[in-house]
Amino acid sequence: MPSKKRRRKEERPKIHPKNKYSDNPPDFALLASLYPSFKPFVFYSREGRPRIEWTDFNATRELTRVLLLHDHGLQWWVPDGQLCPTVPNRSNYIHWIEDLLSSDIIPKTNSNGDNVRGFDIGTGANCIYPLLGASLLGWSFVASDVTDVALEWAERNVKNNPHISELIEIRKVKCSHNTFTPEGLSNGESNYSEEGEGLPSSSFDMPASENKSYHGPPILLDVVRDGESFDFCMCNPPFFESIEEAGLNPKTSCGGTHEEMVCPGGEQAFISRIIEDSVVLRQSFRWYTSMVGRKVNLKYLISKLREVGVTIVKTTEFVQGQTCRWGLAWSFVPPARKIISPHVTEKNILSFMLEGIQRQFGAIDVLQSVESFFRTGGASCKLNASSFTVDITASTDHCNALLNNEVKHLDEVAGCSNVQGASSNLCFRVLVFQQIPGTLLVKGSLQHRDSPLSAYLIIHNYSIKCELDIWPLTCMMLVIDCPNTEEMKVIKTYCLYQN
Numbered sequence: 001m002p003s004k005k006r007r008r009k010e011e012r013p014k015i016h017p018k019n020k021y022s023d024n025p026p027d028f029a030l031l032a033s034l035y036p037s038f039k040p041f042v043f044y045s046r047e048g049r050p051r052i053e054w055t056d057f058n059a060t061r062e063l064t065r066v067l068l069l070h071d072h073g074l075q076w077w078v079p080d081g082q083l084c085p086t087v088p089n090r091s092n093y094i095h096w097i098e099d100l101l102s103s104d105i106i107p108k109t110n111s112n113g114d115n116v117r118g119f120d121i122g123t124g125a126n127c128i129y130p131l132l133g134a135s136l137l138g139w140s141f142v143a144s145d146v147t148d149v150a151l152e153w154a155e156r157n158v159k160n161n162p163h164i165s166e167l168i169e170i171r172k173v174k175c176s177h178n179t180f181t182p183e184g185l186s187n188g189e190s191n192y193s194e195e196g197e198g199l200p201s202s203s204f205d206m207p208a209s210e211n212k213s214y215h216g217p218p219i220l221l222d223v224v225r226d227g228e229s230f231d232f233c234m235c236n237p238p239f240f241e242s243i244e245e246a247g248l249n250p251k252t253s254c255g256g257t258h259e260e261m262v263c264p265g266g267e268q269a270f271i272s273r274i275i276e277d278s279v280v281l282r283q284s285f286r287w288y289t290s291m292v293g294r295k296v297n298l299k300y301l302i303s304k305l306r307e308v309g310v311t312i313v314k315t316t317e318f319v320q321g322q323t324c325r326w327g328l329a330w331s332f333v334p335p336a337r338k339i340i341s342p343h344v345t346e347k348n349i350l351s352f353m354l355e356g357i358q359r360q361f362g363a364i365d366v367l368q369s370v371e372s373f374f375r376t377g378g379a380s381c382k383l384n385a386s387s388f389t390v391d392i393t394a395s396t397d398h399c400n401a402l403l404n405n406e407v408k409h410l411d412e413v414a415g416c417s418n419v420q421g422a423s424s425n426l427c428f429r430v431l432v433f434q435q436i437p438g439t440l441l442v443k444g445s446l447q448h449r450d451s452p453l454s455a456y457l458i459i460h461n462y463s464i465k466c467e468l469d470i471w472p473l474t475c476m477m478l479v480i481d482c483p484n485t486e487e488m489k490v491i492k493t494y495c496l497y498q499n
């Protein structure tokens with residue numbers, strides 16, 4: 001049996017498979033032989049392994065410079081003390097967005113054809129995401145920032161790469177008078193580690209007090225212009241609330257000035273503002289995304305997203321040396337229908353798999369969700385926990401009530417047994433079967449088909465979305481998101497068509 005330590009190591013998320021460095025980590029010896037300016041920073045361990053001193057800012061900056069040059073053909077530099085990105089880590093976020101954009105969870109709405117347009121919130125002097133996104137994938141960007149030094153150096157880094165400079169617009173965020181300005185915070189000399197390698201893990205374990213409010217410059221609203229639309233936004237936010245919270249990183253030196261690392265309310269407030277802005281901007285972006293540094297903030301932000309009624313939430317965990325970072329993505333675009341025809345076995349039985357559900361949620365949770373969903377609309381439901389089925393009988397009124405999100409009064413629910421047997425009722429059974437933890441087979445079978453019922457049922461915020469277009473039974477869609485839990489929600493859309 002593998003030791004706990006080994007198991008933990010095995011469970012750690014892996015570097016994204018599309019990441020250039022997933023199979024080929026940077027070869028310091030080769031880089032030193034090719035780039036004389038990098039050579040002085042490379043030393044050899046007793047076993048003969050080439051190393052660099054991660055606590056030396058000049059070494060980490062030179063490594064980033066040569067990696068961007070050698071592997072991406074990019075000219076790049078940042079002044080002393082500015083945040084110095086780690087190329088493999090930053091590439092993971094780009095590739096995760098690439099996955100989101102190419103998945104069919106939500107339909108493509110881009111009017112620019114195949115040209116992908118992103119918005120990098122707080123691009124920093126290093127401008128790393130636009131440089132990587134443009135050079136790796138040909139994406140175009142609007143890249144915003146607030147500080148003069150970030151704007152000046154981001155501009156330089158773009159101009160020094162004429163082959164992609166057309167793709168990147170650096171946009172200054174104008175601060176209104178009554179907002180806090182990052183420049184006013186400090187002398188900009190403090191160096192904090194931005195990278196997970198050395199983030200003091202204790203800062204990530206602290207409880208998050210709720211509702212930290214953001215009083216900084218605009219983030220998306222008033223920065224995005226009228227009529228603009230984007231495929232995504234991304235953000236590596238100022239994570240910390242104070243210098244004390246940031247703490248000094250003993251293991252690495254990736255720079256990072258106070259302005260880059262700190263904002264009142266920390267990442268929770270910053271990302272909350274992005275969420276609030278997204279509620280106004282809605283489908284101006286297909287995907288809103290941000291990095292999150294603390295799990296407790298991730299939970300808080302996910303619950304905030306549920307409150308504002310996004311259609312989809314996705315999360316991922318990024319490899320960041322010794323500590324974790326998370327990616328959070330959401331959208332207001334209605335989920336797409338996914339055709340899973342191979343599972344259609346006969347005309348009135350539809351089945352499909354729900355995958356990626358958190359392991360603690362089993363078949364019974366899904367069945368209870370189904371039951372409570374249909375009961376809410378007044379339908380009659382009978383859950384059989386030993387056969388893992390729910391039998392549902394719903395009238396047109398019930399379907400309409402569900403469609404309109406009306407919650408029937410309890411006495412109406414109690415009276416719903418009256419619906420049984422009526423010829424205009426829709427009767428069907430949902431069976432949920434756990435294949436392996438996290439993977440459930442859902443089967444819907446029409447029991448009774450006397451009526452030309454047509455219903456389009458959607459429930460928001462909780463547990464299960466269900467779309468039915470009955471007679472002929474053509475479509476069933478379930479969106480599961482794990483209800484009543486502070487844990488990370490997995491929301492997946494599955495749709496089944498019978499053609």
Ligand SMILES: C[S@@+](CC[C@H](N)C(=O)[O-])C[C@H]1O[C@@H](n2cnc3c(N)ncnc32)[C@H](O)[C@@H]1O
Nearest residue numbers: 122123124144145146217218219236237238260
């Ligand atoms: C942690 S740094 C990220 C820099 C770069 N994107 C990276 O990943 O290395 C956060 C950046 O957000 C900028 N920033 C802070 N408030 C902002 C706002 N309201 N709008 C745009 N940028 C902001 C800071 O100046 C800083 O450059």
